[in-house]
Amino acid sequence: MTTQITSSILALDTCTESCSAALSYQGQVFSRIADAPREHSQRLLPMIDEVLKEAGVNLASLDVIAYGRGPGSFTGIRICTSMTQGLALGQDLPVIGISTLAAMAQMAINEHGAKQVLCAIDARMNEVYWAQFVDANGIAVLVGKEQVSSPDLVEFTLDNSHETQACGTGFDAYPQLLNLGNIERLIEVNFPDARAMLTLAQVGITAGQTTSVDDLAPVYLRDTVTWKKLPGRE
Incomplete structure (x- = not known):
């Protein structure tokens, strides 16, 4: 919807x-x-x-x-x-x-039909701003809270039986984040x-x-x- x-x-x-x-x-x-x-x-x-x-x-x-x-x-x-x-x-x-972060997730939903989204922005200083979202009737809804942490402390908790779209510069700076689960990089949504x-x-x-x-x-x-x-x- x-x-x-x-x-x-x-x-x-x-x-x-x-x-x-x-x-x-x-x-x-x-x-x-x-x-x-x-x-x-x-x-x-x-x-x-x-x-x-x-x-x-x-x-x-x-x-x-x-x-x-x-x-x-x-x-x-x-x-x-x-x-x-x-x-x-x-x-x-x-x-x-x-x-x-929500704006990126919403773009992934609007333009690419994403159902689950992990957003990460490179925050410099070996940290990322990150958050998880799910599609609820066409709206990006936050799961948990928005956080800033080192890439090693990013916690992926979305349903791994479904593909999650990864958006943001954090995945360019720290590509290991893509290994956290069933995650596919959506390069069209970087900002x-x-x-x-x-x-x-x-x-x-x-x-x-x-x-x-x-x-x-x-x-x-x-x-x-x-x-x-x-x-x-x-």
Whole structure:
């Protein structure tokens, strides 16, 4: 079953090497994506302008902004959350955070019919951000929790009698992860894509999970206390 996207949603993601924007409006999807490491802050706004112009709408016509909340690059997450904050504040729009790992799993389901997905993003420092998902009526549902760990500590617990699709750069950096079970590398899904975020955002909207921009909540997974401002620091 495919989730029908009935809301007008702008989705943004810059949490990995890929930068993407997608807009759902009146049953149509408009999107841009580019592999542009270190260029996200320059590329994202033009992408947003392009999809809005292509749809013939402005920000005020939207219902919600969906943003890539992480995990991923700390700088990339900050760019995405800061951009979302600026856009949402200007139009008093609600926001909803979408996991980068869930977005990859959703893309595997949407485009490749995956039933089980193991997502892993190279987190550097000999670690990966990872999570397991299953298809529940066309929606990527998290099994367990999202984690950051060394590749040796990734625990595969999905049904081994069914093939699991492996998505993300973690499998390029640590190919031994493919030996954890009945796992097949899905090279077509290596990064989050804002198009898949639209599906997850619609599910969240229906469930009442949108928030005020004041409650925008990035997810770093790795030592989040490290990123907290110290007293007296900006």
